Amino acid sequence: xxxxxxxxxxxxxxxxxxxxxxxxxxxxxxxxxxxxxxxxxxxxxxxxxxxxxxxxxxxxxxxxxxxxxxxxxxxxxxxxxxxxxxxxxxxxxxxxxxxxxxxxxxxxxxxxxxxxxxxxxxxxxxxxxxxxxxxxxxxxxxxxxxxxxxxxxxxxxxxxxxxxxxxxxxxxxxxxxxxxxxxxxxxxxxxxxxxxxxxxxxxxxxxxxxxxxxxxxxxxxxxxxxxxxxxxxxxxxxxxxxxxxxxxxxxxxxxxxxxxxxxxxxxxxxxxxxxxxxxxxxxxxxxxxxxxxxxxxxxxxxxxxxxxxxxxxxxxxxxxxxxxxxxxxxxxxxxxxxxxxxxxxxxxxxxxxxxxxxxxxxxxxxxxxxxxxxxxxxxxxxxxxxxxxxxxxxxxxxxxxxxxxxxxxxxxxxxxxxxxxxxxxxxxxxxxxxxxxxxxxxxxxxxxxxxxxxxx
Numbered sequence: 140x141x142x143x144x145x146x147x148x149x150x151x152x153x154x155x156x157x158x159x160x161x162x163x164x165x166x167x168x169x170x171x172x173x174x175x176x177x178x179x180x181x182x183x184x185x186x187x188x189x190x191x192x193x194x195x196x197x198x199x200x201x202x203x204x205x206x207x208x209x210x211x212x213x214x215x216x217x218x219x220x221x222x223x224x225x226x227x228x229x230x231x232x233x234x235x236x237x238x239x240x241x242x243x244x245x246x247x248x249x250x251x252x253x254x255x256x257x258x259x260x261x262x263x264x265x266x267x268x269x270x271x272x273x274x275x276x277x278x279x280x281x282x283x284x285x286x287x288x289x290x291x292x293x294x295x296x297x298x299x300x301x302x303x304x305x306x307x308x309x310x311x312x313x314x315x316x317x318x319x320x321x322x323x324x325x326x327x328x329x330x331x332x333x334x335x336x337x338x339x340x341x342x343x344x345x346x347x348x349x350x351x352x353x354x355x356x357x358x359x360x361x362x363x364x365x366x367x368x369x370x371x372x373x374x375x376x377x378x379x380x381x382x383x384x385x386x387x388x389x390x391x392x393x394x395x396x397x398x399x400x401x402x403x404x405x406x407x408x409x410x411x412x413x414x415x416x417x418x419x420x421x422x423x424x425x426x427x428x429x430x431x432x433x434x435x436x437x438x439x440x441x442x443x444x445x446x447x448x449x450x451x452x453x454x455x456x457x458x459x460x461x462x463x464x465x466x467x468x469x470x471x472x473x474x475x476x477x478x479x480x481x482x483x484x485x486x487x488x489x490x491x492x493x494x495x496x497x498x499x500x501x502x503x504x505x506x507x508x509x510x511x512x513x514x515x516x517x518x519x520x521x522x523x524x525x526x527x528x529x530x531x532x533x534x535x536x537x538x539x540x541x542x543x544x545x546x547x548x549x550x551x552x553x554x555x556x557x558x559x560x561x562x563x564x565x566x567x568x569x570x571x572x573x574x575x576x577x578x579x580x581x582x583x584x585x586x587x588x589x590x591x592x593x594x595x
Contacts, residue, residue, distance in 0.1 A: 167279075167282050177295060177381070180304075184303050193207075206367050238273050288388075310363055313361075
């Protein structure tokens with residue numbers, strides 16, 4: 140038997156040996172686990188950062204509010220990407236864990252033995268190919284990716300993960316200090332202090348940061364100001380690069396690997412008989428059922444032709460596959476949970492803000508009503524004094540007028556009375572003189588009477 144006929148059997152035996160002894164299992168599992176943990180850490184940090192940004196945005200600082208809202212939207216897009224890569228890396232961890240099972244290893248050996256039997260060789264050979272593709276195939280693939288990454292100095296987000304942790308912790312502490320300053324400004328305003336502007340210096344520093352061309356931001360709240368100034372662009376580029384690396388190493392390359400296994404499967408079982416089993420029978424001293432015309436080289440050429448043909452239909456097959464649909468549904472569910480959690484936190488912040496605003500409005504309303512009431516009282520007192528003064532002067536003038544009129548009327552009546560008295564006196568004197576002319580003898584008595592009358 141020449142080398143081309145022995146080579147498939149030798150490769151199968153070597154792969155089964157690697158599967159049984161688990162030479163690269165721990166290394167492969169450690170690699171995919173680290174990638175999965177990094178993805179979870181990025182997702183947790185971005186969620187925490189989004190909550191912090193939502194808290195700053197809830198203060199409703201002019202000019203800053205719109206920027207923080209945009210940053211929150213950017214972080215939301217990053218989280219969607221991280222959710223997808225998290226599901227992918229989790230599936231990779233699950234597959235590696237399954238491949239470490241001794242049940243699978245024992246099953247591989249049993250299938251290898253059954254593939255030499257005439258009645259079970261077709262089915263067992265197919266199952267053997269699938270188990271070898273999982274272990275050690277997937278393990279060897281993961282180790283190869285890790286080795287290539289180390290040789291090419293590819294960073295799977297280690298450096299930026301530590302930087303992001305430090306930044307989030309700093310932003311968290313600065314956010315607490317910012318909230319305390321905001322509460323202090325509100326208290327001063329409630330106590331009636333004038334000229335207090337909420338977080339005035341913070342707003343001025345941010346406005347100045349946007350005027351600078353360099354990102355050399357220093358001073359108080361430097362980390363928050365830096366995050367607002369760059370708008371999350373660095374975080375977006377770094378995390379998107381990390382996620383793209385995961386998609387390439389854990390989706391595109393595994394799809395190519397799966398496609399290669401699929402083509403091998405179809406090629407080796409084209410006539411419903413695995414050539415490996417036939418060759419093995421020949422090596423045991425039995426005549427093959429039919430002569431193998433194709434050499435190993437021609438088979439390899441056919442494999443590459445089939446690979447080229449299947450490559451054009453891979454996108455549709457993957458998109459309509461059950462696994463892809465399940466992953467898509469799982470990503471949607473996880474995304475909904477994260478979004479609902481963030482919304483609940485934001486709603487809590489909004490309720491707290493609404494109650495705080497309501498208290499502030501009621502206090503300002505009471506102060507304004509008190510000021511208006513005192514102002515109205517002063518104005519009424521002034522108007523009352525002016526009206527009373529005007530009424531008093533008017534009454535005085537009217538009394539003076541009436542007094543003058545009464546005095547003039549009294550003088551007129553007095554004059555008339557005096558005139559009437561003079562008239563009566565004149566008439567009496569005339570009467571007396573008439574009476575005195577007839578005789579003087581009547582005399583003394585009449586003179587006395589007339590004198591009495593005159594005296595009257």
